[in-house]
Amino acid sequence: MQNYDQVDLFTDTSLIEDPYSYFEYLRSQGPAVYLPKHNVYAVTGFQDGLPVFSNHEVFSAAIAVNGPIPPLPFTPEGDDISEQLEAVREQLPYAGIIITEDMPQHAKTKSLMMGMITPARLQANHAFMGTLADRLIDEIIDKDSFDAIMDFGQPFATLVIADLLGVPEEDHPKYRILRSNLPGMIGNQGTPHDPLEEIGLYFWGYIEDRRANPRDDVLSRLAQVKYKDGSTPDILEVVKTATFMFGAGQHTTVLLLASALRVLAEDQELQQRLRDDRSLIPAFVEEMLRLNSPVKLEYRLVKKTTEIGGVEIKAGATLLLILSAMNRDPEVFEDPQQVKLDRKNGSDHVAFGRGMHACAGSPLARAEAKIGLERLFDRIANIAIDEEKHGPAGQRKFDYEPTYTLRGLKELHLKITPA
Ligand code: HEM
Numbered sequence: 001m002q003n004y005d006q007v008d009l010f011t012d013t014s015l016i017e018d019p020y021s022y023f024e025y026l027r028s029q030g031p032a033v034y035l036p037k038h039n040v041y042a043v044t045g046f047q048d049g050l051p052v053f054s055n056h057e058v059f060s061a062a063i064a065v066n067g068p069i070p071p072l073p074f075t076p077e078g079d080d081i082s083e084q085l086e087a088v089r090e091q092l093p094y095a096g097i098i099i100t101e102d103m104p105q106h107a108k109t110k111s112l113m114m115g116m117i118t119p120a121r122l123q124a125n126h127a128f129m130g131t132l133a134d135r136l137i138d139e140i141i142d143k144d145s146f147d148a149i150m151d152f153g154q155p156f157a158t159l160v161i162a163d164l165l166g167v168p169e170e171d172h173p174k175y176r177i178l179r180s181n182l183p184g185m186i187g188n189q190g191t192p193h194d195p196l197e198e199i200g201l202y203f204w205g206y207i208e209d210r211r212a213n214p215r216d217d218v219l220s221r222l223a224q225v226k227y228k229d230g231s232t233p234d235i236l237e238v239v240k241t242a243t244f245m246f247g248a249g250q251h252t253t254v255l256l257l258a259s260a261l262r263v264l265a266e267d268q269e270l271q272q273r274l275r276d277d278r279s280l281i282p283a284f285v286e287e288m289l290r291l292n293s294p295v296k297l298e299y300r301l302v303k304k305t306t307e308i309g310g311v312e313i314k315a316g317a318t319l320l321l322i323l324s325a326m327n328r329d330p331e332v333f334e335d336p337q338q339v340k341l342d343r344k345n346g347s348d349h350v351a352f353g354r355g356m357h358a359c360a361g362s363p364l365a366r367a368e369a370k371i372g373l374e375r376l377f378d379r380i381a382n383i384a385i386d387e388e389k390h391g392p393a394g395q396r397k398f399d400y401e402p403t404y405t406l407r408g409l410k411e412l413h414l415k416i417t418p419a
Helices: 021-029 046-054 082-091 106-117 119-140 148-164 169-177 195-212 218-223 235-266 268-276 279-293 362-379
Strands: 030-036 040-043 146-147 297-302 306-308 311-313 318-322 380-385 413-418
Touching: 030 311, 040 046, 046 318, 082 279, 106 235, 119 148, 119 362, 146 148, 148 169, 148 235, 148 362, 169 195, 195 218, 195 235, 195 362, 218 235, 235 268, 235 279, 235 362, 235 380, 268 279, 268 362, 268 380
Parallel strands: 040 318
Antiparallel strands: 030 040, 146 413, 297 318, 306 311, 380 413
């Protein structure tokens, strides 16, 4: 057994394959465990973590993307660092995007985003999901094996967001190949140039063009979206918000689909149950979100000294909400390691966070998983693990993305039998 005392969650690749044993070790150490190397307190309990999502007086989202890396550009002083934070906020990585904003700026950006994802747009987007899934299945159906990530999940998740935001279909091939860098990569791997920047440039072009020459299309409506008070946002604000949606919704949804397909490929009985009774798919998706939460960790900066479960939490530290552990808390979820489709509180998990920063794309992600699985079941009679790639049962080998923030497979090769 590993000596977890010495482990560094933010740099140690030994936790990538199995982070859960370490999270259980942290649970055994108390409600809020201090990890001095990065000045972090780790919370694993569901009830201990829940109030953090809504306590904006004490916890700031300013470091929500990468947590304690890089460290703060100042030395925290005293029991309230609010002023120190505001003085450097704009210099922090990912400043100025919705996920790192606190009130009142967050409400302003959120109203912009909600103006972009209208109910009518979501409805049209759902129809597109089925068509897109079929197109992607057409590409794999004659192969005897495919990679559920690069051949299906990745283009599916990316093009669903492209459609949601009104990217014309003739531009879809350009988007399909743009895979943004993953957050929290250990050793900061990833391309030096994030493909999200390219998406930002495309959006800049669309919005500038549609503001000058409005047409009857979704992008023209996006170009005219207003803040709640009726004022028009800078192009940059619209571009940042649209671009962030690609980053936030791409990998997370792919990882959800891949973990669901892996479980179904391993458990043929469960696969058959869902095929026979499609109404069980949503409960299955909730269990996958809970058990294999694509976002392992959430980060908040402690603005004011406080306490959690009797442990003093110092201003200036990072509060680590371990979503994967909260979602496996035995005090809240009975037999937490089991997939139970009849779980009474199955959708109470925090895989999408909670409170004002709760995932804006959760209905989309749930619909993508449901429609994706339904179309795969309709077109493919059987899904199984490709043993040439992953080895025989009992000796499987899977590689995971080396990020401390996300949990998910790098590749998932599946054998298929067309229906
Ligand atoms: C299974 C898929 C997904 C998971 C597990 C997931 C998870 C999360 C989590 C945990 C947060 C909260 C972060 C925080 O509080 O620090 C979040 C925020 C967010 N997500 Fe997702 N997400 C998923 C899919 C999507 C999709 C498809 C989109 C958009 C198209 C999206 C857009 C966003 C946005 C915009 C935020 C920031 C909301 C805010 O700060 O107000 N997500 N997501």
